[in-house]
Amino acid sequence: EMQLVESGGGLVKPGGSLRLSCAASGFTFSSYSMNWVRQAPGKGLEWLSSISSSSSYIYYADSVKGRFTISRDNAKNSLFLQMNSLRAEDTAVYYCARDRTVAGTPTGMDVWGQGTTVTVSS
Amino acid sequence: AIRITQSPSSLSASTGDRVTITCRASQGITSYLAWYQQTPGKAPELLIYAASTLQSGVPSRFSGSGSGTDFTLTISCLQSEDFATYYCQQYYSYPWTFGQGTKVEIK
Numbered sequence: 001e002m003q004l005v006e007s008g009g010g011l012v013k014p015g016g017s018l019r020l021s022c023a024a025s026g027f028t029f030s031s032y033s034m035n036w037v038r039q040a041p042g043k044g045l046e047w048l049s050s051i052s053s054s055s056s057y058i059y060y061a062d063s064v065k066g067r068f069t070i071s072r073d074n075a076k077n078s079l080f081l082q083m084n085s086l087r088a089e090d091t092a093v094y095y096c097a098r099d100r101t102v103a104g105t106p107t108g109m110d111v112w113g114q115g116t117t118v119t120v121s122s
Numbered sequence: 123a124i125r126i127t128q129s130p131s132s133l134s135a136s137t138g139d140r141v142t143i144t145c146r147a148s149q150g151i152t153s154y155l156a157w158y159q160q161t162p163g164k165a166p167e168l169l170i171y172a173a174s175t176l177q178s179g180v181p182s183r184f185s186g187s188g189s190g191t192d193f194t195l196t197i198s199c200l201q202s203e204d205f206a207t208y209y210c211q212q213y214y215s216y217p218w219t220f221g222q223g224t225k226v227e228i229k
Contacts, residue, residue, distance in 0.1 A: 035218075037166075045158075045166060045209055047218040059216040062123070095165055100177075106213050107172055108156030112165035 002026035002111050004096050009116030016086050016120070022079040022096030022113055030074035033057075033099035035109055036081050038092040038118075046092075049081065050099070064090075086120045093117050124148050124212050128221025134229040141197040143208055143224045150190045151214035157186055157195045160223075161206045169208075170195065200226070 008020040022034070036048040049070040050059045058070055069082040079096050093115040100110035125148040135141050145155065153173040158166040168177045170186040173193055183198045197204055205228055210221040 044223040045160075045211070045220045047211070047220065050216065050218070061217045097165075100168065100171060107175075108158075108168050108177075108211065108213060109166075110168045110171075110177065112167070114165055 002098075004098065004111055004113035006094060006096055006113040006116035009094065009118045011119045011121065012086055013122050014087060014120055017082070017084045018086065018118060020081040020083065020094055020096075020116060020118075022081075024077045024079065024098075027098070027111070029077040030054075032101060033106065034070075034072060034079045035097045035099060036068075036070060036079075037095045037097055037109070037112075038090075039095070039115075040089070040092040043092075048094075051079070083118070086118075088120050091118060091120050123217050124151060124215060124219055126210060126212055126219050126221040128210055128224055130224060131222060132225040132227060134227050135200050136229045137200055137202055139200045141200055141204075141226060143195045143210075145188075145193045145195075145210035145221045147191045147193075147212055147214075151212045153189045154212055154214035155186075155188070155193050156211045156213065157184075158209045158211065159204075159206045160209065166209065197226075 003025045005023045033052045035050045051070045067085045071080045095115045096113045097109035098111040099106045127146045155173045157170040160166040174186045185196045207225045
């Protein structure tokens with residue numbers, strides 16, 4: 001069974017840092033691009049960042065560019081999101097999600113984790 | 123960034139109804155659009171990709187159409203398990219963007 005499990009969320013003060021992890025299993029992790037998506041309480045989905053299978057291509061939303069860093073370790077089937085300079089508006093559930101890639105073209109996100117909650121508050 | 127305008131933001135319907143949700147992109151995205159379903163407390167699930175291709179395991183009462191800037195998700199005969207929030211998402215160019223969501227509620 002394909003599975004993604006996020007961890008690392010918690011309560012952090014404004015200006016603080018957190019590192020989220022996403023452990024993949026049940027598929028060949030190194031063959032897929034991966035993403036982070038978040039959802040603030042009662043709000044919609046916001047795509048944050050993508051990383052290609054070999055880490056050659058990385059993209060960020062403007063809202064997190066310069067503060068968040070996506071990375072992966074294919075040997076450990078793991079995806080990461082380093083979050084610095086956290087703000088109250090970063091409070092959300094953070095999901096990792098796999099790119100559904102067909103012939104090298106992304107076609108949406110077909111495997112999602114259960115999410116990890118980040119709360120930024122003093 | 124490409125803006126996605128999704129409508130309506132919510133709707134009330136009864137089991138057995140036909141439901142239509144629309145998304146409009148601020149510029150052409152060919153068919154690079156996906157639809158997701160999210161139930162409370164759960165992660166989103168991919169329903170449709172490439173605007174009209176049903177993800178494996180998704181019931182055939184769900185269908186998608188459109189290309190360019192205008193897209194539609196249709197649920198032909200609403201079932202109890204379909205009461206959820208639906209999102210469209212463009213993957214034509216980064217940053218990827220989602221519509222604001224449509225909450226389908228029981229009338």
